[in-house]
Amino acid sequence: AVGQVSVLGLGDMGSAIAKAFVDRGYRTTVWNRTASKSAPLVDAGATAAATAAEAVAASPLVVVCLLDGKAVDEVLGYVDAAVAGKVLVNLTSGSPGQARANERWAGERGAEYLDGKIMGDPPYVGTPRIMFPFSGSRRAFDAHDSTLRELGSVTYHGEDAGLAAVEFMAQVAVGYELLIGYLHTLRLVQAEGVDVVEFTERIAGSVAAYPPLLTQMGKAVKNGYYPPDLGPLSVQAALMDDMIGHRESIGVEAVRMREVKELMDRRIADGHGGQGFSSLFELLARGR
Ligand code: NDP
Secondary structure, eight states: OOOEEEEEOOSHHHHHHHHHHHHTTOEEEEEOSSGGGGHHHHHHTOEEOSSHHHHHHTOSEEEEOOSSHHHHHHHHHHHGGGGTTOEEEEOSOOOHHHHHHHHHHHHHTTOEEEEEOOBSOGGGTTSTTSEEEEEEOHHHHHHHHHHHTTSSEEEEOOSSTTHHHHHHHHHHHHHHHHHHHHHHHHHHHHHTTOOHHHHHHHHHHHHTTHHHHHHHHHHHHHHTOOOOTTSOHHHHHHHHHHHHHHHHHTTOOOHHHHHHHHHHHHHHHTTOTTSOGGGGGGGOSTTO
């Protein structure tokens, strides 16, 4: 065996994780609240533990993948002192605050804690197409990163246990921000009688050009120096009036463009009309 690992939680994701370890030759111990879910893994070569505490006792590395933070609290309650001396890796979705609370819980019981988040679907576990950001104990990460890398593309974000959840929230947010804008745009495209699939094929090429702009905007935000990316705000704001007017004239929602226009107008009123789009960042702290 290349190593020993225990997996607590055998839902779709936990089962895929346990299976990846078994397939790669790890001595794998599994536990699930509903015990019957361990049967396929036992058939594949895993050992089923009768209790969560027994599963934790069986391996130096313990991976937890349950429904939510509430389930984690409940299961860690059964485990309690059995976690001493272990490395606890929690892959359950949740907030930065939950991750930090779990780290305190582990620390109080003499365990090291790593928090991980999962970006991808269960069938991709064990391939580079699923991403696992981690944060928490650097020592634990260094000791076990080759094992964790069996699961997919792994990144480490720092000693603060909340940082993997921050990365997850931010990555997911970019997806939703992009996709809601895309849906608004498809409304406009369809309202004008243009084929949405053919439009999508054309837009794919334009989207591919964005990464350099994202990098440039990130640098502008970090430095607090806003060159006129996309042109000066005073010029962009005029275009925004056309975008809003067009949407209104064809009866589609214009709320996204109105938000952008309102931010531009405020920057211009504050005397920043020569700056670029990234300068809207200055207005996005709550209460500004
Ligand atoms: P499932 O619904 O398939 O499994 C949930 C697991 O949690 C089961 O093992 C279930 O046990 C257990 N559970 C729930 N409540 C409790 C409790 N109170 N006490 C003990 N065990 C409990 O979910 P997934 O496996 O798909 O997801 C697991 C985690 O992975 C989630 O945090 C999810 O957000 C995350 N994730 C999932 C992805 C996916 O596509 N599936 C993608 C990315 C992240 P029982 O079998 O007894 O009900």
